[in-house]
Amino acid sequence: MRFSKLFAPTTKDAPKDAVLPSHIYLVRGGFISQVGSGVYNFLPLGKIVLDKISKVVKEELDRVGALQTELGFITPSKLWKQSGRYDKFGKELLRFSDRKNNEFVLGPTHEEAMVDLVKGRVKSYKQLPINLYQINTKFRDEARPRYGLLRGREFLMKDGYSFHENEESLKEEFALMEQTYGKILDRLGLEYRVVFADSGAIGGSGSKEFMVLAKNGEDDIVTCASCDYAANIEAAKRTKPKIDNPQIAKGKTHTPDIKTIEDVSKFFKVNSSCAVKAIVKKAIFADFSEIVVFFIRGSDTLQETKALSASLALELVDVSEKELEDVGLIAGFIGPDVEIKKFVDLELKDEESLICGANELDYHFGGYSFKDREFEYVDLLEVCKGDLCSCCGGVLDITKGIEVGHIFELGDKYSKALDANFLDRNGKAKPFVMGTYGIGISRLVAVVVEQHHDEKGSLWTKETSPFELTIIISNIKDEAQKSFGEDLYQKLKEEGVEVLLDDRAERFGYKMSDFELLGFPKAVIVGKGLVDGEVQIVDRKSLEKTNISKDEIFDKLMEF
Ligand code: ATP
Ligand code: MG
Numbered sequence: 188m189r190f191s192k193l194f195a196p197t198t199k200d201a202p203k204d205a206v207l208p209s210h211i212y213l214v215r216g217g218f219i220s221q222v223g224s225g226v227y228n229f230l231p232l233g234k235i236v237l238d239k240i241s242k243v244v245k246e247e248l249d250r251v252g253a254l255q256t257e258l259g260f261i262t263p264s265k266l267w268k269q270s271g272r273y274d275k276f277g278k279e280l281l282r283f284s285d286r287k288n289n290e291f292v293l294g295p296t297h298e299e300a301m302v303d304l305v306k307g308r309v310k311s312y313k314q315l316p317i318n319l320y321q322i323n324t325k326f327r328d329e330a331r332p333r334y335g336l337l338r339g340r341e342f343l344m345k346d347g348y349s350f351h352e353n354e355e356s357l358k359e360e361f362a363l364m365e366q367t368y369g370k371i372l373d374r375l376g377l378e379y380r381v382v383f384a385d386s387g388a389i390g391g392s393g394s395k396e397f398m399v400l401a402k403n404g405e406d407d408i409v410t411c412a413s414c415d416y417a418a419n420i421e422a423a424k425r426t427k428p429k430i431d432n433p434q435i436a437k438g439k440t441h442t443p444d445i446k447t448i449e450d451v452s453k454f455f456k457v458n459s460s461c462a463v464k465a466i467v468k469k470a471i472f473a474d475f476s477e478i479v480v481f482f483i484r485g486s487d488t489l490q491e492t493k494a495l496s497a498s499l500a501l502e503l504v505d506v507s508e509k510e511l512e513d514v515g516l517i518a519g520f521i522g523p524d525v526e527i528k529k530f531v532d533l534e535l536k537d538e539e540s541l542i543c544g545a546n547e548l549d550y551h552f553g554g555y556s557f558k559d560r561e562f563e564y565v566d567l568l569e570v571c572k573g574d575l576c577s578c579c580g581g582v583l584d585i586t587k588g589i590e591v592g593h594i595f596e597l598g599d600k601y602s603k604a605l606d607a608n609f610l611d612r613n614g615k616a617k618p619f620v621m622g623t624y625g626i627g628i629s630r631l632v633a634v635v636v637e638q639h640h641d642e643k644g645s646l647w648t649k650e651t652s653p654f655e656l657t658i659i660i661s662n663i664k665d666e667a668q669k670s671f672g673e674d675l676y677q678k679l680k681e682e683g684v685e686v687l688l689d690d691r692a693e694r695f696g697y698k699m700s701d702f703e704l705l706g707f708p709k710a711v712i713v714g715k716g717l718v719d720g721e722v723q724i725v726d727r728k729s730l731e732k733t734n735i736s737k738d739e740i741f742d743k744l745m746e747f
Contacts, residue, residue, distance in 0.1 A: 188654070190689040190698075195232050197701050207403050208640045209633035210335030216645065216705050218632075225332025225340030232705070233632065235653040237343065240375065240631050241322050243650055244345050247371045251363055253318040253347055258300045260324055264290035266299035270604045274473035277501040279327045293326035298601045298623060301348040305619070306607035312352040315609065315619075316360055320347030322628060336633040337589065338405070343629040349622040352611060354598075357620045361393075361596055364624045368397050368592045375631065376648030377638055380588065382408055383418040385492050386595060394595040397626075398588030401637045408588045409570050413581025419590075421492035424566065425574040425583065430460050430484075432540040437554030439545050446519025448485040451551065455542055459485035463535065463543035463555065465521035467511060470500035470528075478506060478514045482523050482543075483532040483567050490569035497530045497565040520544040522552060523562065531562040589634050592626040636706075645706030646728055654687040654707045656744065661695045661714035671722075671737065672713040678741055703727070709747065711740060 195217035202221065205211045213219045218233035229237055245255065264282060267273040273280070273292075281293040294300065301319060309317060322345045332340045347364070351357040365381065372379045377399050384396040396419055398408050409423035410416070418424070435455065445454045452459045462485035470479045481494050495503050511518055514527060522544035523531060535541075539556040574583045602608070602618035611617045632651075639646040647653070656679070660672040669690075676688040687707065689698045695714070702710050702725070712723040712732070722740050723732045735743055 188687050190687055191691050193687070194230060195705070197704055205335065207334050207337070207637065209337065209636035212636055212640060212645045212704065213335055213633065219336065225329055225338070227336060227339060232653045236632050236651055237629060239651055240628050243374050244322065244371055244626060244628065247367050247374070248320055248347065251367050253320050255321065256319050257321050257323060258297050258304065260294055261291045262294050262297065262300045264292055266303055266605065267292055270299050270601055272299070275501065279329060281326055281328050295325055295327040296625070297321070297346055298348065299605065302601045302605045302607045305350055306605060309350060309609060311610050312612055316349055316351045316356050318347055318349040318360060320345060334633070336629050339629065342627065345626045345628055347624040351620040352609070354620055357596055357622050361594060361622050364594050364622070365395060368594065368626060371626065372397060372399070372591070374650050375635060376650065377634065379591070380408060380410065380417045383422050384593060385419060385421040385496060394593060396590050397592035399591050399634050399638060400586060401589050401634070402587055403637060404587035404589040406588045406590055408586050409583050410586060411576040411579065411581045411583055414576060414579040416576050416578045420570060420585065421490065423570040424577040425570045426577050426580060427534050428575070432461050432538070433457055435461065435540050435542060435553040438552070439550050440553050441549060442551045443549045445551065451542055452485065455553065457542070461485070461542055463523065463541050465544060467506050467516060467521065468494070468503040469506050469510065470498045471502040471504060472500055477528055478510065478516070480521060480525065480527055480529040481567055482529065482535065484535065487532070488569040489567055493567050497567065517546065517548050520546060520548060520550060522546050522555070529562070530567060531557070531564050532567040533564045534568065536564045589637065591631055591634055594624045595622060597621040597623050640706070644704035647706050647708065649708070652707050655685045655709070657687045657689055657702050657707055657710040659689045659698050659702060659710050659712050661712060663690060663692050668713045668717055671717060675711065675741060679744065682745065684744070711744070
């Protein structure tokens, strides 16, 4: 490719809303341009990267027997209603009708569509297992699309779905997909961790996420210093800390205007871990909402995703004082015996000698016991740095990551709902046991830059760089430079090297700064040294320049 013919409009200026290096460099380098909120065009360079990543994903999946398909981007709403996700997916799901009033959704993920494809076509256990995938556009009307390609509304995803006769076969495929995703990320040159995850709106029994370590990541990952344990903070567990609650006199105590956990612990002269904290939220469902209360230890923090999962709501939002009053709750004095929908953290089970609200203005209970009390106990806690690992007791730490892949053991949730069955070994109809596996192709374009860049631009990795090499002709008006550069370019192209010839009639400095911004691994500068028989190789990462004899440059490059 000749730079003079390439459409890569590089700029000095970054978009106003761009804060992350990947967003800045991808726009400045002319890889992508914004269409609207969370929607991007891929220009030629961006499209090359996108295709390279897709190719790696495809090669690794095909190697382990997955089959590529391509489903319609739009899915009939009927299927989503049947699975129960039409309402559950909330506002992220874009619903619309055609001219004949047929209802559709823009596919944010394709469990329903893939089950419908397999239904009635895969009939017997003899045709199982089968793993079908596609690399296709998704649409999610994200509440806060941002960071360029990292959180778009329209994005490219590889989504795969496996169908099995039993759990054992699913577990085998799940392990194979975990291994395959690892290989894909290794080939892309990314440092990552596989972590236990929350299954979110997709549902299912177990799931793992692939997190690329990056300081600008939106996800918090809990890792253990002593063992392999790693989990998304939304799913992370800890060893229950040993807390010896001091004996607190049983009974109702007058606590005028003592409302916060801090006030309570000061008043009773105890640690905040002895108090029970009430967190009130409004749970929003498809056609109604209700007030719910979550109870945790005063020293702990509520993990919002765990709370959301427990409540089964679409969304949890804060409540106003008026809404509290309307349901008879008294802010600052809410205790577990209140008559309202509530969830209690698992670590409070059987705990004694605690302080909690008495559900009466200006009163708290002392010596409260959870023993022999019937509550819905669930894990609601956010693990903190310094907590102890639930596997080995080691110390937990928290680091930042970007989710690039997510694999789920789904079970028969979708096949049952959509009535998709096969005949098992005993000739009995049984719903498919399923797995689902997603990897964000367009997000990966940004993730590579997020993990590999410097203050001048991107540093593409071996398998993601649009070109392996740029030949920069320093002065295009110099016939000797021009013809040497052209010659080298042709010879390398014949050898199959992905080479860009910077033959533009621009200043050398301008071409060099484009080379730095675009971030291909190496450049050859054909410049003034040519009269003395020398050219230079520049390494993009170190920016080191090495003089090489013009007669040796071709062989040297072929060695790389
Ligand atoms: P997130 O937690 O980041 O919103 P998710 O858990 O909703 O992602 P999945 O449903 O697991 O995403 O989708 C599989 C993969 O698709 C993700 O691992 C991610 O790489 C990619 N992906 C999801 N949402 C987006 C988005 N808005 N923009 C770009 N890629 C996305
Ligand atoms: Mg996910």
